[in-house]
Amino acid sequence: MLELDTDAALAELVRHRRELHRIPELDFCLPETIAYIERVLEPLSCTVIHPCDGCVCALFDTGSARTVAIRADMDALPIAEATGVPFASAHEGRMHACGHDAHMAMVLTLAGWLDRVVRERPGALPRNVLLVFQPAEETTGGAARVCASGVFERNQVERIFGFHVWPDLPWGSLASRPGPLLARASEVHISIHGQSTHIAKTFGLTVEETHDAALAAARFLVTERWLVRKLGQDEPIVAHFGLLQAGTVCNAVAGEAALAGSVRVFSDAMFERVKEELARTLDEACSSCGCTYDIDxxxxxxxxxxxxxxxERAATVLPELQRIDEPLLIAEDFAFYQRQIPGVFFLLGVGAPQDERAACGDLGHATTALHTDTFMFDERVLLEGLSVYRRLVALP
Incomplete structure (x- = not known):
């Protein structure tokens, strides 16, 4: 296998990451990002494919009948950057605050190495390599559209790997686990319909006769807390409602109430149970207050x-791989790929040790949390991710 000039590779990783960091774009609307990726791929020994809107793939053909895929997500977040770095976002109100610029930089640098392997060492890799640059990870699940495009079937893809930079893990560490790693995430939206009337007219009425949407919402939330604790005895679950709106004035019964929340579980069976139990709990709360409801x-x-x-096969070439004891209640649309083909998702630690949260490479920034306006990290860690990818594409 071709050796890697680490100094040159690091310079390439940093260049790609910073250029992409300057041009964050959202959802499926990624013209500048796609143009940058296409410029990098154009001179390489690969076939560039556009299987669906907002997606760019690069196929390195090694002559094999089998293919391994590597995924990088491209979209950013609607966050105004506050890092102050020289390569900060040039797009107001948008920022690569989740590390997708880092994910793309690793895969683009891998592309340069693959180009050399294909040209200088034909037959050195056991599979073709399909690099997938996908849109809309942060919003509507761009991975699902990539799967529906048929690109994996057409190119005989039989396995896929992906990364996420992870501030909660020590810098340079690699971690994952077999089986469940990250949770299912589903939004819940509820509308409760009552009847608005002056509170003076409720004197002497039963609760059911008040048609109080606010009270129905309150009863649902209290019971829902108990329900989550009960279901959580069987397996980890989070169901939390962060939005509650009801009524218009202080002296009238609320005619309408709206709730929005999120559910996180690790199995389809638990998801079905949660849906059933939430609907039952909501029905009871609304019936007790003489209200109706819609739930989505x-x-x-x-x-x-x-x-x-x-x-387990990947672990044989990744001796540094640490195993996480319990799955995490974070969501990622890489899950759609795993429903179509076998896949493994890894976490790349970018967090500084607690006693060293000062300088971050040449940036003068400590690593901060994902989805924050100051998210930054020591870019030298990307060499670790590149090393992992090189070994994975060579895995028999």
């Missing part, structure tokens, strides 16, 4: 579940 529980992202056999 989105299918959302499935849980990220690593293929057991592929995980």
């Amino acid at each position: 529980i989105a299918e959302g992202y499935p849980p990220v579940t690593n293929d057991d056999a592929l995980f």
Whole structure:
């Protein structure tokens, strides 16, 4: 296998990451990002494919009948950047605050290395390599559209790998686990319909006769807390409602109430139980107050579940891989790929040790949390991710 000039690779990783950091774009609307990726790929020994809107793929053909895919997400977040770095976002109100610029930089640098392997060492890799640059990870699950495009079937893809930079893990560490790694995430939207009337007219009425949407919402939330604790005895679950709006004035019964929340679970079976129990709990709360309701529980992202056999095979070439004891209640649309082909998702630690949260490479920034306006990290860690990818594409 070709060796890697680490100094040159690091310079390339940093260049890609910073250029992409300057041009954050959202959802499926990624013209500048796609143009940048296409410029990098154009001179390389690969076939560039556009399987669906907002997606760019690069196929490196090694002559094999089998293919391994590597995924990078491209979209950013609607966050105004406050890092103050020289390469800060040039797009007001948008920022790569989740590390997708880092994910793309690793895969683009991998592309340059693959180009050399294909040209200088034909037959050195056991599979073709399909690099997938996907849109809309942060919003509507762009991975699902990539899967529906048929690009994996057309190119005989039999496995897929992906990364996420992770501030909660020590810098340079690699972690994952077989089976469930990240949770299913589904949004819940509820509308409760009552009847608005002056509070003076409620004197002497039963609760059911008040048609109080605010009271129905309150009863639902209290019971829902108890329900989550009960279901959580069987497996980890989070169901929380962060939005509650009801009524218009202080001296009238609320005629309408709206609630919005999110559910996180690790299995389809628990998801079905949660949907059933939430609907039952809501029905009881509304009936007790003489109200009606509408409830919408989105299918959302499935849980990220690593293929057991592929995980163990990958572990044979990744001696540094640490195993996480418990799955995390974070969501990622990489899960859609794993429902179509075996896949393993890894977390790349970018967090500084607690006693060293000062300088971050040449940036003078400590690592901060994902989805914050100051998210930054020591870019030298990207060499670790590149090393992992090189070993994974060479995995028999």
